Amino acid sequence: MARSRPLESRLSAPVSDSDPIRQSEIDNEQRYVDRVYTRLDELRRTVAEAEKSGYSLARVGTYGALVERDAMVFHAARRRHALEAEYEGLVFGRLDLGPDARRSDEYQSPVEPAVPGGEVRYIGRLGLRDEAHESLLVDWRAPAAAPFYRATPTDRMGVVRRRTLRSSGETVLDVEDDLLDPAAAPDTMPVIGDGALLATLSRATGRGMRDIVATIQREQDEAIRSPALGVTIVRGGPGTGKTAVALHRAAYLLYSDRNRFESGGVLVIGPSEVFVSYVSRVLPSLGEDTVTLRSLGQVVEKVNASRQDRAGIAAVKGSLRMTRVLARAARDAVPGSPDRLRVLYRGQLLELGRRALDEARRAILVPGAKRNAVRPKAAGYLLDALWRQSMGLLPAHRQQPREEFATEIAERSEFIRFMGAWWPVVTPQAVLGWLAEPGRLRRYGDGILSRGEIDRLAAAYAKSGGEWTVADVALLDELDDLLGGPPARKKPRKDPFHVVDGIREVTTYADRMAAARAVERERPEDYRDYAHVVVDEAQDVSPMQWRMIGRRGRHASWTIVGDPAQAAWPDAAEAARAMDAAVGSRRRHEYTLTTNYRNAAEIFELAAAVIRRAEPGIELPTAVRRSGVRPIDRAVAAAELAAATRAATVDVLAEVAGTVGVIASMATRDEVAGWLGGVDSDRLQVVGSLEAKGMEYDGVVVVEPAAIRAEGRSGVRTLYVALSRATQRLVTVGTDDSWRP
Ligand SMILES: Nc1ncnc2c1ncn2[C@@H]1O[C@H](COP(=O)(O)OP(=O)(O)OP(=O)(O)O)[C@@H](O)[C@H]1O
Structure with missing residues (x-):
């Protein structure tokens, strides 16, 4: 049992054992969860029927009926999609509110209030109402859910007890409570566990990022619910939940203004493919699958790069x-470009040499002219020059007006061949x-x-x-x-709606489902007009990359999250200017996250000492969870590095239940992976220092930290990143201890 102790002491306390009171509370919550799932099934059936009756409206045949049917089926299909998503832990929170926080006197609490005269409010991944239209489950993004995330013992927002439910599928496994207002809690109110945050943080890390919707903290919630328009900037040190905030914010925006953000699209950009696959499950687990997730190597259509430069x-x-x-x-000029154009015209040789051709190229490619787009202009320029020559060389009666001359020459195979060689359409x-x-x-x-x-x-x-x-x-x-591209040859856009007599209408069920579900898929391949762009690990986005990202969000609002202290990019001022140019002068909302939820404090102390040595005045977050296990440093001779790395990896795999990351310098990553051949575990991942950005493992082995420290001017920051990836165990193995603080 915990009665509202400070976060730090709760985080370092052991989790209490289960007991009969806990079990009885779990059983109570299970009954409520069963009720919610029963209602969900009912709603799924009702919505399917609404879709069907939408189609039957078509038989009425009037324009008004068609429009009404369109709207009905569209909303029903979308709602059905939301209801049909597979939800792990659909109901994850419960608020017991005091009488002051009750929504209204008429409001019926869905279960008997634990606080007399108060209200019980259940929070989940989507909102549901019962048959009487009373709220059964409040969507986590709705304003009524905000106290679940924002209430603290000093600003309780009417919350007496906050309860978090942990489930597997439809089964409630455990509950964890925070008692925020002991004075208002009746003696009969059970308070279970030491708070959900500790319980979550002490669980093993899996391959994908944890879903934190049930334990979002107040400062994070404020950033998630930042105004939809303008530029939201979130800063914070390692493990403060920036990535988690970025992803939950994408889901929040879709909830708060679905029309705008779903039709315009939300683009989320992360540093690497490894990272994108690490976070890719979070949004679908929140019921959102229309967000476009890309690594920096995948932003351009049809290119997929993952190799990093030195x-x-x-x-x-x-x-x-x-x-x-x-x-x-x-x-x-293109390689092998011809340096002379010769055309025989009415017995006269017309010729343009290298100088004339170079001059033509320069004259056409004025600043702003797009080479592929102005190709017809280039042909016209040459035809002009040839025509002028013909006018000087041919007697008057053999001369032709410019248009006829140009038509004749432009169709000649030698001219077409010349243009193909001199001014081909070139690809980037x-x-x-x-x-x-x-x-x-x-x-x-x-x-x-x-x-x-x-x-x-x-x-x-x-x-x-x-x-x-x-x-x-x-x-x-x-x-x-x-x-630029060659002059327009646009593909017709597939319209998911059929157009009959100027009325957009649906003829089949499949059409409408496609329209409701696949907004993203309807976009042209090289879509660039996103309504919102989220950039994670923004400190590593280079100025040239900001230009690329800016082209995809010319009219967008933005969420930019990052930590300057982890920047691999050496020229911070140039990157800041490029970012400003990309996002424009829209209004900015800034947030700073201050608690490191990832690292055991012992691990973060080492990482912090390394960065402090290089940047003494730096502000760092506080890691509040102590594990009692200090990082281990294994100093070895060069000949032993491979064997020592292997041994350390095997040890860490045995010590932690979750994932283990082995982090090496970019130049040695493949070699180090070779040393670990035969260490067979699907919990193990070997990454280069730059690929470790944004990642998290329960155990980490950093190989030759001094080599990472020496990776360019920002090596110390890259090492800081590597040392702050572990939740529980950190081992460094190296032949050179010059990196040590
Ligand atoms: N409110 C929370 N409840 C539970 N876990 C959380 C919470 N906030 C963050 N975490 C966990 O802390 C870890 C770090 O979060 P995240 O990766 O989002 O941090 P970050 O600030 O992006 O880190 P970095 O800058 O080091 O990449 C993750 O395991 C995340 O699930």
């Missing part, structure tokens, strides 16, 4: 200087590939990049074998913007 190369590729380098590349991939030629890159980078940067960049492209890195994706997008 820090120095990534810093060049991410810098805004690349906009000027790429602008030059986008205006350059082709142009970026030109950077592998040192001669070209020297021309493009002259006065913009240093000689050393040019050499290193050309070498990196030459070695890449055409495989794009994550940083390249933003460059491809930049080039796509510079090159």
